[in-house]
Amino acid sequence: MENMQLALSLLLAGFLIxxxxxxxxxxxxxxxxxxxQKAQKTVAVRREKKAIIRVEELQSQSPASDVxxxxxxxxxxxxxxxxxxxxxxxxxxxxxxxxxxHRIRSVTRERKGRSSWGSAGVFQxxxxx
Amino acid sequence: MEIFTQLGNVFVELFKASGxxxxxxxxxxxxxxxxxxxxxxxxxxxxxLLLLPIAFGMMLVxxxxxxxGNPETTYLTYDQMIAQNLDPESYIKTTLSDGSVVYNVxxxxxxxxxxxxxxxxxxxxxxxxxxxGAMTDFGPLIANPKSFILGAAAQIxxxxxFIGAILIGFQTKEAGSIAIIGGADGPxxxxxxxxxxxxxxxxxxxxxxxxxxxxxxxxPPIMRLLTTKKERSIVMGQLRPVSKLExxxxxxxxxxLVAILLPDAAPLVGMLMLGNLFKESGVVDRIxxxxxxxxxxIVTIFLGVTVGATASGTLFxxxxxxxxxxxxxxxxxxxxxxxxxxxxxxxxxTKGKINPLIGSAGVSAVPMAARISQKVGQEENPxxxxxxxxxxxxxxxxxxxxxxxxxxxSVLK
Numbered sequence: 001m002e003n004m005q006l007a008l009s010l011l012l013a014g015f016l017i018x019x020x021x022x023x024x025x026x027x028x029x030x031x032x033x034x035x036x037q038k039a040q041k042t043v044a045v046r047r048e049k050k051a052i053i054r055v056e057e058l059q060s061q062s063p064a065s066d067v068x069x070x071x072x073x074x075x076x077x078x079x080x081x082x083x084x085x086x087x088x089x090x091x092x093x094x095x096x097x098x099x100x101x102h103r104i105r106s107v108t109r110e111r112k113g114r115s116s117w118g119s120a121g122v123f124q125x126x127x128x129x
Numbered sequence: 130m131e132i133f134t135q136l137g138n139v140f141v142e143l144f145k146a147s148g149x150x151x152x153x154x155x156x157x158x159x160x161x162x163x164x165x166x167x168x169x170x171x172x173x174x175x176x177x178l179l180l181l182p183i184a185f186g187m188m189l190v191x192x193x194x195x196x197x198g199n200p201e202t203t204y205l206t207y208d209q210m211i212a213q214n215l216d217p218e219s220y221i222k223t224t225l226s227d228g229s230v231v232y233n234v235x236x237x238x239x240x241x242x243x244x245x246x247x248x249x250x251x252x253x254x255x256x257x258x259x260x261x262g263a264m265t266d267f268g269p270l271i272a273n274p275k276s277f278i279l280g281a282a283a284q285i286x287x288x289x290x291f292i293g294a295i296l297i298g299f300q301t302k303e304a305g306s307i308a309i310i311g312g313a314d315g316p317x318x319x320x321x322x323x324x325x326x327x328x329x330x331x332x333x334x335x336x337x338x339x340x341x342x343x344x345x346x347x348x349p350p351i352m353r354l355l356t357t358k359k360e361r362s363i364v365m366g367q368l369r370p371v372s373k374l375e376x377x378x379x380x381x382x383x384x385x386l387v388a389i390l391l392p393d394a395a396p397l398v399g400m401l402m403l404g405n406l407f408k409e410s411g412v413v414d415r416i417x418x419x420x421x422x423x424x425x426x427i428v429t430i431f432l433g434v435t436v437g438a439t440a441s442g443t444l445f446x447x448x449x450x451x452x453x454x455x456x457x458x459x460x461x462x463x464x465x466x467x468x469x470x471x472x473x474x475x476x477x478x479t480k481g482k483i484n485p486l487i488g489s490a491g492v493s494a495v496p497m498a499a500r501i502s503q504k505v506g507q508e509e510n511p512x513x514x515x516x517x518x519x520x521x522x523x524x525x526x527x528x529x530x531x532x533x534x535x536x537x538x539s540v541l542k
């Protein structure tokens with residue numbers, strides 16, 4: 001009889017506690033989800049506005065600003081970068097920032113040093129636990 | 130001629146020491162059961178990662194019970210030490226009240242005895258949870274937090290089974306350990322049993338993992354019975370994308386809340402969420418991978434073989450085991466039914482936006498239970514994809530069963 005009472009009280013207590021904890025989690029997740037979504041939306045809108053303003057500014061400064069004053073379109077030394085490579089880089093940039101207003105101002109070669117594979121190896125072996 | 134006599138004696142001694150002479154009929158029955166489990170694991174691929182080590186551990190302990198033997202200390206006098214060719218200087222000396230001196234000769238336990246300490250002390254289940262956390266995507270749950278209701282509903286089976294176990298005549302601690310099988314979560318069942326009634330660990334672990342393996346057979350008939358064709362055909366809307374920040378905050382929030390309200394659930398939920406934070410933070414990639422793979426696999430091997438090794442014939446083949454197996458099945462079925470019924474309530478409350486089939490996934494058994502929701506839903510409507518929706522209640526069920534475990538431990542310990 002005593003065990004039965006314990007069993008019934010455990011049924012009720014267990015039911016209530018499990019539901020209370022999980023319902024509290026629902027409420028918390030809904031609240032912080034809303035806050036984060038709102039914050040991220042605000043940041044996105046702000047960035048978009050900034051980008052639009054910048055494009056408008058650039059357009060008002062120089063309608064034909066694709067060609068800088070120096071006459072060179074890309075890079076420090078455009079002769080060394082073939083046009084096809086520049087086209088591929090431009091396509092990649094467009095794929096990444098396609099929806100946002102963007103413009104490629106220069107394409108420069110990365111300074112020579114340790115290769116990417118070498119850097120990755122050093123990074124892997126020196127990263128702390 | 131004397132050589133042949135000696136040879137004969139050697140064979141007689143070997144025969145006497147062999148399992149053929151020392152094993153009981155219960156051991157042989159358990160060896161046959163272990164073969165059947167190995168068959169299910171290898172041929173039918175029912176939870177092979179766990180069932181295979183469990184079955185092998187079961188077989189080993191029934192052939193060689195000493196593999197689970199406790200360490201023993203015997204006390205020998207100086208003369209006995211010399212007679213046994215033992216160096217007295219190498220052993221600890223104890224002076225008894227009568228002034229005589231004895232030497233403590235400790236004999237090591239069996240291999241599984243030491244590995245089993247991880248289960249006995251409740252270390253392995255939280256480590257398994259660490260790996261599960263590192264592999265789990267809580268995105269569907271964050272996108273649709275109402276799934277938590279289904280994860281909670283499926284735990285009702287645990288508490289109803291507790292009453293059933295008490296009515297059958299089990300002690301309260303035993304009943305709590307049996308009832309947790311309804312959570313369909315092996316590590317949780319082991320964790321609770323190791324705290325409440327360690328002597329039942331073998332049958333409970335075997336029952337829990339067997340039912341988890343049999344989810345594809347047990348759940349669909351209950352799901353079909355409790356739902357209409359129209360309900361099973363409901364197509365659910367796409368889940369919203371969840372940002373990285375939300376995923377990072379989630380494990381911290383869950384741990385803070387659960388550990389404050391239910392400290393007994395903290396080891397399980399804490400490690401689950403730590404693993405998840407490793408994954409979602411993206412800054413400890415190596416640790417996350419270790420938790421998901423190497424650590425998880427090592428602990429799974431140790432947990433599996435030692436849990437199997439608790440099922441020695443004389444301890445396992447008792448009427449109690451039959452009761453545990455029957456009640457475990459009842460707990461599992463009740464959990465599934467409660468999940469589906471709450472799914473129906475949510476379906477009604479949302480005017481048909483929720484497919485009740487996802488409720489059955491609330492019993493944990495990740496990801497098998499979610500796959501079953503998907504499979505049964507697709508039987509009615511091949512264009513219906515419930516998997517991601519079912520993953521919400523499924524991972525909620527893991528948290529829910531850990532919370533239920535915390536309740537059982539805190540009330541019954």
